[in-house]
Amino acid sequence: ASFSATFSVHLISCHYVSIKLIVSPFFLSDRFKDTRVNDIWLVDFYAPWCGYCKKLEPVWYEVGVELRSSGSPVRVGKMDATAYSGMASEFGVRGYPTIKLLKGDLAYNYKGPRTKDDIVEFANRVAGPAVRALPSKQMFEHMMKRHDVLFVYVGGESPLKEKYNDVASELIVYTYFFSASEEVLPESMSLPELPAVIVFKDGAYFTYDEYEDGSLSSWVNKERFQGYLQIDGFTLYELPLHLMWYFALFSFAFRLKALIQRVAKEYREHFNRDFQFGHMDGNDYINSLIMGEVTVPSVIILNTSNEQYFLPGEPIETMEQLVQFISSVLNGSAQAYGGDGIIQRIKRVAFDARSTIMVIFRSSPLLGCFLFGLPLGVISLMCYGICTAESDDGSDDIDALKREGLTDEEEEEEEERQRAAELEGPDDGENEEEDVGEKDPEVKKTD
Numbered sequence: 001a002s003f004s005a006t007f008s009v010h011l012i013s014c015h016y017v018s019i020k021l022i023v024s025p026f027f028l029s030d031r032f033k034d035t036r037v038n039d040i041w042l043v044d045f046y047a048p049w050c051g052y053c054k055k056l057e058p059v060w061y062e063v064g065v066e067l068r069s070s071g072s073p074v075r076v077g078k079m080d081a082t083a084y085s086g087m088a089s090e091f092g093v094r095g096y097p098t099i100k101l102l103k104g105d106l107a108y109n110y111k112g113p114r115t116k117d118d119i120v121e122f123a124n125r126v127a128g129p130a131v132r133a134l135p136s137k138q139m140f141e142h143m144m145k146r147h148d149v150l151f152v153y154v155g156g157e158s159p160l161k162e163k164y165n166d167v168a169s170e171l172i173v174y175t176y177f178f179s180a181s182e183e184v185l186p187e188s189m190s191l192p193e194l195p196a197v198i199v200f201k202d203g204a205y206f207t208y209d210e211y212e213d214g215s216l217s218s219w220v221n222k223e224r225f226q227g228y229l230q231i232d233g234f235t236l237y238e239l240p241l242h243l244m245w246y247f248a249l250f251s252f253a254f255r256l257k258a259l260i261q262r263v264a265k266e267y268r269e270h271f272n273r274d275f276q277f278g279h280m281d282g283n284d285y286i287n288s289l290i291m292g293e294v295t296v297p298s299v300i301i302l303n304t305s306n307e308q309y310f311l312p313g314e315p316i317e318t319m320e321q322l323v324q325f326i327s328s329v330l331n332g333s334a335q336a337y338g339g340d341g342i343i344q345r346i347k348r349v350a351f352d353a354r355s356t357i358m359v360i361f362r363s364s365p366l367l368g369c370f371l372f373g374l375p376l377g378v379i380s381l382m383c384y385g386i387c388t389a390e391s392d393d394g395s396d397d398i399d400a401l402k403r404e405g406l407t408d409e410e411e412e413e414e415e416e417r418q419r420a421a422e423l424e425g426p427d428d429g430e431n432e433e434e435d436v437g438e439k440d441p442e443v444k445k446t447d
Contacts, residue, residue, distance in 0.1 A: 045081040047096040130168040134180040155195025291351040
């Protein structure tokens with residue numbers, strides 16, 4: 001009798017099964033919090049009306065099948081965040097769909113592409129230990145082939161190792177972290193001192209220096225990207241906030257691409273602290289940023305912290321021209337465009353609105369006419385009604401003003417005339433003689 005509500009949980013094991021548990025929401029909340037401590041859960045918080053959630057549903061089924069078939073300890077489930085908003089709020093759900101991996105008392109957010117391979121890789125990475133050991137050279141070489149960026153701690157127990165473990169627990173959602181002995185590393189490597197934190201990427205390795213690189217967390221957050229990468233909607237906003245400048249190449253122009261890759265590698269010491277080099281397919285994002293059309297291919301430097309951008313004064317043909325352009329941005333001599341001021345924000349809103357309207361009319365003219373013609377017609381009718389009402393009120397006001405201009409005697413005479421006119425009927429002509437000869441005393445008094 002105490003079980004009063006229905007909660008739908010979709011558990012994915014060897015096949016996709018929908019199980020309905022008849023329990024109280026409060027009891028389920030306590031039960032779920034207690035049971036999740038002993039298990040690792042990958043949960044999709046969704047809303048039934050959300051289109052993106054419906055699009056994710058077949059992918060979510062494949063994720064469950066893949067994790068189950070591979071023997072992963074991760075259990076996969078779904079929760080209707082609109083029906084159980086209290087539990088969703090407790091886990092910090094702010095939008096739909098939200099994917100979280102619940103591991104012990106920790107909840108890790110997934111913000112990558114919503115594809116099966118990316119979600120499965122995220123689940124396996126976060127479900128395991130934050131720092132994985134590399135016991136042999138063969139294992140080290142295997143991991144080097146699998147990962148484009150590899151962080152390795154080398155050495156024994158130390159305060160640096162404690163910091164490394166803390167950073168790994170924080171940033172495990174983005175990349176892997178390993179530990180190894182010095183014997184596991186290639187013989188060609190020479191470390192100035194131990195312990196050390198090393199990142200392997202771009203065919204080279206770089207060592208963390210506390211005095212030059214600052215905090216270990218900031219250094220790892222910056223170095224987890226390759227020197228040159230493809231920038232999309234996810235990676236653009238995953239780039240660390242303290243890395244102020246972003247460099248993008250639009251479309252695939254092999255000459256420009258090779259030129260930027262050379263600068264990223266050969267001038268790493270000069271530009272690595274301030275720039276992320278890469279390319280972006282298409283120009284839709286940049287068009288909305290600069291509120292115009294960018295030719296493809298083009299080079300541009302973006303500052304996403306304040307939405308400023310920089311364009312070269314002349315076409316980039318050589319590496320010297322590219323290095324000079326980047327240096328001019330660093331020393332402040334380059335012309336900055338855009339920004340996040342109030343005027344720019346207003347212009348951007350107007351540009352986005354115009355772009356949206358143009359897209360609607362290009363894709364479906366009839367739908368555009370309906371969406372914008374119907375509100376305009378309603379507004380026109382409302383304006384006509386308001387203007388008509390004002391005109392009637394104005395004529396009444398004029399009559400009132402005329403009456404106010406009369407004296408008391410004139411006003412009484414005017415009222416008597418109106419009353420006499422109302423008393424006159426269509427057959428007044430037949431009884432005209434009677435009315436003339438014999439009048440009512442009240443009429444005589446009126447005369």
